[in-house]
Amino acid sequence: MVLAALTSVTGSRERGSGRRFALGLVMAGALAWIAASIVILADDSDLTFRIYSLTPQLGIAFHLDRLAAFFILIVSSVAACVAIYSLKYIEHTGSQARRDMSVAAMSVFILSMVLVVASANFFGFIFFWELMSLSSLFLVMFDREKAETVKAGIYYLVMTQFSTLFLLLGALLLHRYTGSFDIASAGGLTLSTAGIIFIAFFIGFGTKAGIIPFHKWLPFAHAAAPSNISALMSGVMIKVAIYGLIRVLLDVLSPDLWWGTLLLVFGTVSAVLGVIYALKEHDLKKLLAFHSIENIGIIVIGLGLWVIFSHYSLNTLADLSLFGALFHTLNHAIFKSLLFMTAGSVVAATHTRNIEEMGGLVKTMPVTAAIFLIGSAAISALPPLNGFASEVMLFQAYLGAFQVPSPLTAVLLFTALAGFALMSALAAACFVKAFGAVFLALPRSREAEHAREAPRAMLVGPGILAAACIILGVFSYQILRAIGLDLPLPNVLPVSLIAAAVFWLAVLALRRSEAKARVSETWGCGIHTQTSKMEYTASGFSEPIITIFSPIFRTRKTGKREFFDKDKAIVSGGSGEVHTLQFFEERIYLPTALFVKRIASFISRLHNVDLDANVMYVFAVVVVILLAVGQLL
Structure with missing residues (x-):
């Protein structure tokens, strides 16, 4: 995948040959992962290895068991099909340079998802999680000239960092009570401590998975991204979050009834x-x-x-x-x-x-x-x-x-x-x-x-x-x-x-039937020629359901009619609209954003003072952070 990313960026742009070769490498890598996953699933074998150590406790290590192999099989199978699809789809989008960068970022995105699943400790897990988030953010922002895409990117950036924050909190709490960042059983925790850690992981993984009410980024990001990337995000990226939740429930914590x-x-x-x-x-x-x-x-x-x-x-x-x-x-x-x-x-x-x-x-x-x-x-x-x-x-x-x-x-x-x-x-x-x-x-x-x-x-x-x-x-x-x-x-x-x-x-009976079918248009109230304006529309299909669930949508219907005569007996035309409340956006996300904005404005006013005061603020914040991290570690 790394080679695919480099090939896409540095390869020949003539007729997209570099992109096609890079996508071929993506397919080859995905097929290799599929084969390796099948071997691990069939043999019920585990594979553990370490490739880098920053400190004795902070390093990049990988552990492959049947659960990890199952999710890598999912990621690689979908990635191979998306790579085939992208051979032609990518040519419908953007400039040559942007297409090359898209293929490169897609290669990094796929690789990062596999490495998240394969990580043996939370240090590597969160590192590759961030790589997955940033590469997917770049892909969501592919058409960044559009206002809708910018909105989607902002939502996604904020919520994905919100997710990482809670994952980091859960990992630090585990380290505080177990002394290790390894993704392994954390026995001996009290029920209250285990419950707090579970809530932190649930919010972190639930946000990336799109569980309500942490879901608002998902419709915007999936719609704004190119469709091959939407397939990867919806098909497998949110499953990586599900993998993390399952791993914590199965191998790290002992679930309670609540x-x-x-x-x-x-x-x-x-x-x-x-x-x-x-x-x-x-x-x-x-x-x-x-x-x-x-x-x-x-x-x-x-x-x-x-x-x-x-x-x-x-x-x-x-x-x-x-x-x-x-x-x-x-x-x-x-x-x-x-x-x-x-x-x-x-x-x-x-x-x-x-x-x-x-x-x-x-x-x-x-x-x-x-x-x-x-x-x-x-x-x-x-x-x-x-x-x-x-x-x-x-x-x-x-x-x-x-x-x-x-x-x-x-x-x-x-x-x-x-x-x-x-x-x-x-x-x-x-x-x-x-x-x-x-x-x-x-x-x-x-x-x-x-x-x-x-x-x-x-x-x-x-x-x-x-x-x-x-x-x-x-x-x-x-x-x-x-x-x-x-x-x-x-x-x-x-x-x-x-x-x-x-x-x-x-089918055979119908083909052998001697009866001749009469082909004609659907009856249209006596009008001879059918038009598309006479069809049953998607709005018409969903309107009764929107009405039934009006307490959820807070449905408001407005209508306007125009008449031929002053007695308002003959209608010449009109229009109607159905308005629904965007509950989570209007009642949760926007009020929260406005609250944070007010706090930021207050802090900004505090910053607009002399240099000595700024130095004091920085010193105080650093001391608080060091004390907090010391307690967690």
Whole structure:
């Protein structure tokens, strides 16, 4: 990856040969990581080595076990497909120099994610975490001339440093009580101390993962970044945060019951609100970004169930929850990367992210439409695809809640189950809207009408992931059994074979039928020629849902009508608008920013004094920092 970055910056710019060679190196590196990960997963072996020591306790060391190998497999698999996609996608963006820098930064970004997962101590973990954050920030700011991109970059910079601050706090507290920065068991901690450390890590990892209410950066950054980078950020970067949370829960701290309750509540809120906010979006990439929040919520729900069931020694349900969360982590990486790449193809073809200005693309971009449809069905948890296979594992775990001896905990679990079911239904509705508005009916803009199919490389990358959605869904039972999971899992393969046989029999019967079909336009209230203005729009589809959830959106509807006559009997025209409250931005983030601004203004006034006073302030701050660090260490 380092060689790929250097090649992209220093290689030949003639016809993009340097970029293509660099992307080839990215693919080669990703394939090597895939092979190494499979070996570690198959052999159940550990590998530990140290490459640099600043002090006896501060150094760069790596530890690879099955958990790390699993997440490296996720990162490298998606990275390989994104690299294939980028061979052509990158040529749609920016100047030659900017394209070269983008490929270089992408190489560093991918490498840093792998090194975060492989780190054996928190010193290396946080170092590579910052490298991951800064390289992704550069990529988010690719189109930095746009005001929207600048806003996204500011949000992302602030929130990613907020995340690092809490990770550093958790690492320093662990060092304070264990004397080591190693990512290893921290036994002997009191419940209160362990709880404080867990909260620090939960906020740090939860912010990067996009758990509500720490999520606000995610829709802005994912939408502003180039689509190949959005695929990496949503597909794998936020999974690196999930890896950190799982590692802390499994190998560092001993979870308490209230930790599971916290994870379950935050996961459920993130899943439900994520899909509700996605339903109102007409920006295709923001819609997908909100679904990342939803699916991160699903993964966190699985972790919460694992902690709760483990506390009550319900080991089968605990294992089902944990492996359901891990399986959904893999599945979401696959279908969300697929969806962002196909969305990038659509945006490149139509020059807009507004789905109200698309439509009819199934005729001009049929392969892209087919791949997007597979991803839509997978993220909606429709059988027999992989999203269904992992979500049904969590449903099975939920249904075992009656075994929990505590009535209060059982009520919590069944309440969360209701939210989980609601989320699943709304996700399917949202992607009916997304696929229908983007690909079906008539084109609603000149750009959509003249769109053309994406180049082959932009089909091969997501196409591989679409095949993985099918394989991991249809053969999920066989795959999970093959790796040794003895859990009550559903066997999707027989049902899939029966459904496929019925489908093809129906197709064959229709083809052999002698009846002739009459082809005509859809009836349009007596109007002979249909136009795109007569279609069922995305706004019209989501408006009833926005109305239902008006207490969340704080929906306000305004309308204006114009009349032909003074008696106001004949309407000549009009307009209507639906306004929704950006709750987290308007009620949490902006007030907090204004509060910090007031504090900064106060400190600025203190600084506008003589030099002696400034020296005194600096000395006092240094003393306080040294005392605080001394206490932590």
